[in-house]
Amino acid sequence: xxxxxxxxxxxxxxxxxxxxxxxxxxxxxxxxxxxxxxxxxxxxxxxxxxxxxxxxxxxxxxxxxxxxxxxxxxxxxxxxxxxxxxxxxxxxxxxxxxxxxxxxxxxxxxxxxxxxxxxxxxxxxxxxxxxxxxxxxxxxxxxxxxxxxxxxxxxxxxxxxxxxxxxxxxxxxxxxxxxxxxxxxxxxxxxxxxxxxxxxxxxxxxxxxxxxxxxxxxxxxxxxxxxxxxxxxxxxxxxxxxxxxxxxxxxxxxxxxxxxxxxxxxxxxxxxxxxxxxxxxxxxxxxxxxxxx
Amino acid sequence: xxxxxxxxxxxxxxxxxxxxxxxxxxxxxxxxxxxxxxxxxxxxxxxxxxxxxxxxxxxxxxxxxxxxxxxxxxxxxxxxxxxxxxxxxxxxxxxxxxxxxxxxxxxxxxxxxxxxxxxxxxxxxxxxxxxxxxxxxxxxxxxxxxxxxxxxxxxxxxxxxxxxxxxxxxxxxxxxxxxxxxxxxxxxxxxxxxxxxxxxxxxxxxxxxxxxxxxxxxxxxxxxxxxxxxxxxxxxxxxxxxxxxxxxxxxxxxxxxxxxxxxxxxxxxxxxxxxxxxxxxxxxxxxxxxxxxxxxxxxxx
Numbered sequence: 001x002x003x004x005x006x007x008x009x010x011x012x013x014x015x016x017x018x019x020x021x022x023x024x025x026x027x028x029x030x031x032x033x034x035x036x037x038x039x040x041x042x043x044x045x046x047x048x049x050x051x052x053x054x055x056x057x058x059x060x061x062x063x064x065x066x067x068x069x070x071x072x073x074x075x076x077x078x079x080x081x082x083x084x085x086x087x088x089x090x091x092x093x094x095x096x097x098x099x100x101x102x103x104x105x106x107x108x109x110x111x112x113x114x115x116x117x118x119x120x121x122x123x124x125x126x127x128x129x130x131x132x133x134x135x136x137x138x139x140x141x142x143x144x145x146x147x148x149x150x151x152x153x154x155x156x157x158x159x160x161x162x163x164x165x166x167x168x169x170x171x172x173x174x175x176x177x178x179x180x181x182x183x184x185x186x187x188x189x190x191x192x193x194x195x196x197x198x199x200x201x202x203x204x205x206x207x208x209x210x211x212x213x214x215x216x217x218x219x220x221x222x223x224x225x226x227x228x229x230x231x232x233x234x235x236x237x238x239x240x241x242x243x244x245x246x247x248x249x250x251x252x253x254x255x256x257x258x259x260x261x262x263x264x265x266x267x268x269x270x271x272x273x274x275x276x277x278x279x280x281x282x283x284x285x286x287x288x289x290x291x292x293x
Numbered sequence: 294x295x296x297x298x299x300x301x302x303x304x305x306x307x308x309x310x311x312x313x314x315x316x317x318x319x320x321x322x323x324x325x326x327x328x329x330x331x332x333x334x335x336x337x338x339x340x341x342x343x344x345x346x347x348x349x350x351x352x353x354x355x356x357x358x359x360x361x362x363x364x365x366x367x368x369x370x371x372x373x374x375x376x377x378x379x380x381x382x383x384x385x386x387x388x389x390x391x392x393x394x395x396x397x398x399x400x401x402x403x404x405x406x407x408x409x410x411x412x413x414x415x416x417x418x419x420x421x422x423x424x425x426x427x428x429x430x431x432x433x434x435x436x437x438x439x440x441x442x443x444x445x446x447x448x449x450x451x452x453x454x455x456x457x458x459x460x461x462x463x464x465x466x467x468x469x470x471x472x473x474x475x476x477x478x479x480x481x482x483x484x485x486x487x488x489x490x491x492x493x494x495x496x497x498x499x500x501x502x503x504x505x506x507x508x509x510x511x512x513x514x515x516x517x518x519x520x521x522x523x524x525x526x527x528x529x530x531x532x533x534x535x536x537x538x539x540x541x542x543x544x545x546x547x548x549x550x551x552x553x554x555x556x557x558x559x560x561x562x563x564x565x566x567x568x569x570x571x572x573x574x575x576x577x578x579x580x581x582x583x584x585x586x587x588x589x590x591x592x593x594x
Contacts, residue, residue, distance in 0.1 A: 096314035123325025124566035147321040180306040209414035234420030
């Protein structure tokens with residue numbers, strides 16, 4: 001801006017920037033603390049606080065967590081569930097979104113109403129649980145991947161995206177005698193990469209971070225995803241007995257379970273940290289597309 | 294009618310594409326809505342939904358007359374209402390401040406940092422709360438140095454709401470500001486320049502240009518927030534519960550979970566959940582009506 005600010009303006013601008021800097025620090029410091037603490041011995045952490053003295057750092061926490069069977073199995077399960085859930089969600093959302101974006105689709109309003117009602121009203125925990133149970137899905141991966149795969153926001157998002165594709169493309173193809181199927185797979189789908197990416201990122205993160213469905217639908221310890229393993233480490237304070245040899249004294253046990261708290265947080269966040277650069281690019285687009293239309 | 298059937302027949306492929314979403318929605322959303330009638334029955338899993346005896350409003354009166362009702366109901370309402378009131382302005386203020394930044398690179402980086410907590414899982418957030426606020430944690434070490442005694446954030450019911458809401462703002466405010474930042478980006482810079490020439494100071498410009506631009510977005514966010522006051526999530530409250538903080542941390546969703554899946558009282562639990570859903574729908578309609586009145590006819594629908 002080329003105009004002179006008044007004194008009041010400048011003071012307000014400066015305090016606004018200061019406040020913004022404080023907010024950034026407020027976000028960074030706790031995250032930073034966890035990362036640094038993951039390299040420290042808990043006893044020392046407790047007595048001296050975090051230090052940047054590298055000689056005091058240890059990788060013991062990471063060694064423990066990476067040699068822990070429950071954690072590794074949880075990680076593998078989480079990858080499996082998240083990838084599976086993402087594929088199912090993307091396919092369903094793209095298919096439904098495209099179908100509902102077609103002009104003149106008979107029954108469109110009825111279908112949209114059916115979907116939108118579910119955003120504001122649902123049958124509740126127990127009736128949903130009973131349906132999953134009656135379908136024989138308890139204790140199977142399907143209970144995790146299927147019931148939540150229809151997300152109305154995703155359908156609205158994809159529908160909005162497809163409406164933005166120039167009609168001329170479809171019409172030209174239709175004149176040439178191409179079938180709906182041909183138009184969808186050969187013309188529309190290749191143009192849909194950005195929206196596929198947005199939905200996939202949303203779905204992956206949501207599934208990676210969730211614990212609730214796994215908690216109520218899965219009993220078998222072998223099926224538990226990462227977040228449930230984290231829950232027992234971080235919140236219930238139950239380090240897996242197999243992780244730490246039971247010959248150890250209580251104090252040592254406590255020390256080690258403190259230690260793995262930090263490293264488990266870091267390890268569990270790795271996939272999201274790796275994906276983070278894409279978030280800025282695609283998420284914002286997704287949020288905006290969904291909210292403005 | 295014939296024309297419609299012809300259309301459907303001719304465009305069967307489009308309906309094929311819609312089928313998976315429709316079938317899953319009927320199965321996992323509408324079938325449970327039908328199943329919710331067990332709230333009015335003495336549900337016996339052996340007899341099934343239809344075979345079980347009708348029980349009228351028994352389960353509802355049991356909940357409404359139970360000594361816990363008022364505590365749980367008020368806990369739910371307060372946690373949600375305070376969260377909305379305290380959490381609503383923060384993203385707006387953040388967006389206004391971000392909007393003042395002139396250099397794009399700085400803007401992008403700050404946004405990237407402020408969004409980050411949104412991608413941390415509930416389990417990890419609550420884990421971090423436990424680490425930071427435990428009696429021997431870093432916050433209490435600082436507090437002890439200043440006041441001489443630690444605060445029992447995690448067990449004292451008095452602190453549950455503050456911890457829940459503040460950590461929620463820490464996690465969500467940055468992400469929630471996106472929508473406002475984007476709306477503000479649509480403001481023509483010339484408008485600000487012209488106003489500056491006319492002698493408007495920064496407060497006036499923010500009030501008359503920025504805030505009036507994002508007013509419709511604010512209205513929608515507020516309606517959605519207020520409309521889901523009773524739809525507060527289960528996941529975080531459940532993880533943050535300790536035996537000691539139950540007087541404030543037991544909310545309807547956690548109560549439904551415990552009565553239903555832990556105690557196995559399916560019908561009663563469903564009744565409590567249904568009661569909650571109905572209040573929520575009434576709330577959404579009412580709030581939308583009020584905002585529409587205040588906002589010159591602009592509501593959610």
